[in-house]
Amino acid sequence: MRMVVLVLFLLCVVAFASCSHTAAPDRTDTPGISNTPCLSNTPGISITPGTSVTPAAPQTSALKDIVRMTYYGKEDWWNANNGHLLNVLPSEERSYLTALDPQKDVPRLLTISVYRGLFDKGVQEIAFDALRGMGDKAVDVLISIIDRKYTFAVDTKHPWLNEDQYADAAIRALGYIGGAGAQQVAIRKLAEKSFSDRFWVCDALGRIGNQASLPLLEKVLTTDSDRSVRSAAAEAIARIGGMSAVAALQKGFAEAKEFPEARAFIAASIGYIGAHDASEAARAAASAPESVIWAALADESFKVRCAAVVALGQMNRPELLDAVLSTIEKDGNYLVRDHACAALACVSIPPTDVERVVNALVKAAKTDKEFFVRGHAAYMLSMFKDNAAAFAAVRGVLSDKSSDVQAMAAYSLGLLGNHEGGMDLKALLQKGKGTPRAYAARIGLGLLGDEANIPDLVDEFADLNQTQELDSAAFAIAKCATPDTYADVLKFMDNEDIYIREYGIKCLGMMRNLTDETRAKIITKLAEREADEDGTIRFFAAVVRYAMGDRKALPIALSALYVENFQFIDGTVVDSDNRTYMAELTGIVNDTMPLMYRVKPYYWPAAED
DSSP states (O other): OTTHHHHHHHHHHHHHHTTBOOSSOOGGGOTTOOSSOSSOSSTTOOOOTTSOOOOOOOOSSSHHHHHHHTTTTOTHHHHHSOGGGGOOOOTTOOGGGGGOOHHHHHHHHHHHHTBOSTTHHHHHHHHHHHHHHHTHHHHHHHHHHHTTOOOOOTTTSOTTOOHHHHHHHHHHHHHHHOSHHHHHHHHHGGGOSOHHHHHHHHHHHHHHTOGGGHHHHHHHHHHOSOHHHHHHHHHHHHHHOSHHHHHHHHHHHHTOTTOHHHHHHHHHHHHHHHHHOSOHHHHHHHTSTTSHHHHHHTOSSHHHHHHHHHHHHHHTOGGGHHHHHHHHHHOSOHHHHHHHHHHGGGOOOOGGGHHHHHHHHHHHHHHOSSHHHHHHHHHHGGGOTTOHHHHHHHHHHTTOSOHHHHHHHHHHHHHHTOGGGHHHHHHHHHHTTTSHHHHHHHHHHHHHTOGGGHHHHHHHHTTOOBHHHHHHHHHHHHHHOOTTHHHHHHGGGGOSSHHHHHHHHHHHHHOOOOOHHHHHHHHHHHHGGGGOSOHHHHHHHHHHHHHTTOGGGHHHHHHGGGSTTOOOOBSOOBOTTSOBOOGGGGHHHHTTSOGGGOOOOSOOOGGGO
């Protein structure tokens, strides 16, 4: 790990370069290129046309997980700033569903429900909303898929997903649909031999939230042979909540001596109860002296300590602040110190404690021996928007010897919202052209939201030739946009380069200050993309139309899935080493943390303990 800085830089440069594109390539000829950044929200999973899904082999170090938390790891700006794509449809607005055929469109909706990448939260919600709207008709088809009795047609099964993956997606969908029927099906599948099925059943039961499921989940938590399933059971128990849930998690922690990952997620789940539970008694029990959270904070496994310190922050109790600050300063593992910095995002820091918290983060940003902690400490200083010391420290960290730290400081400057930081970000953009530092600088400029940057951002857009550059530029333009900027972006719809067209569409999807008249013009222009040669463009054009109010675009989006040049990333896979890479398994943490400050999984290789 002493060579981690150099190795990380080289890895990032290689990863960044691998996403370069030339004008109008055929996506089927470039299997390594996806419509999302190389380091996606689903670490370790890539899909090549015509092949089965093969998750990446376990790493010998935590290095690649670290990469995902730095340069491209802060992808939550996608979901924090998606504009219309995160609009939740009113429950009464269901007329568009009449155009859908449950037998054909339920599996299609499952396909986009596991999509990972730019807009993934909005795209998935579109799928779940439609499934909920279909009600029992959807559940009937989901059951047939789960039982492997559904007969897939050519245009209902994506070529990169197999029937087991569809079954997992269907089980997951039951949790989002809810209801007694969904619960009965999920319980029936809890005894399956497939650990993947059991994992998703636990996830579904937690989302359904029925207290009657607690005894079953407690049994899974204390007896299942798979650590991923135990972890999913812990999250499910916490979602159901109450004092019975606290007792079950306490017992599960004691009986998970051989499963550090399960202990980590039990600690995270205790934090969720301490932050969210409807019962004051349960919230208080989560941080009481007898709570397992304190044993977790002293656990021999750094994974468990990472989870425990974040859990303490989640509980947002001023009396727990000392434990978090002490961990930043004293823990011997840099990942634990980093997660302690992240934990502060959940804490409503009393005015009397602001100075000492800022000082602790400034000290870590300037002096911690590990670049990872320095970068994240600088990033967390962005919480203190009106604090001169925080702003000065972040500007200073831009000159850190580590490119990672510079990138995190760029995000932080944008979040701080002080336009004086704009010149620093522009300088970093020029200095880091063609590297991830430029990516971070553009995101920072977008977060800053200064419309004066629009002309330069628009002018350079069509000349960019890397997908990371394009998605960061699309975000920056959308965030800085004036009411008239859309017209400049519409011009990109006719560009011969498929990536310029694609990211132009995504830019429109992230804009917020659009009038009804403007949205109508955008919808009309995007409708022309129905005939686009590229399936990915047809899909995103239809999704953005749908999100802007054109509900008849949903079937068009679904039909675009089944072409070879639609780039797709699956989010349901659990690999053979039982290490899961799903957002669901960290949902119990990230549902609590502010969008821009979410943390990555506690699933590092055993060799790192």
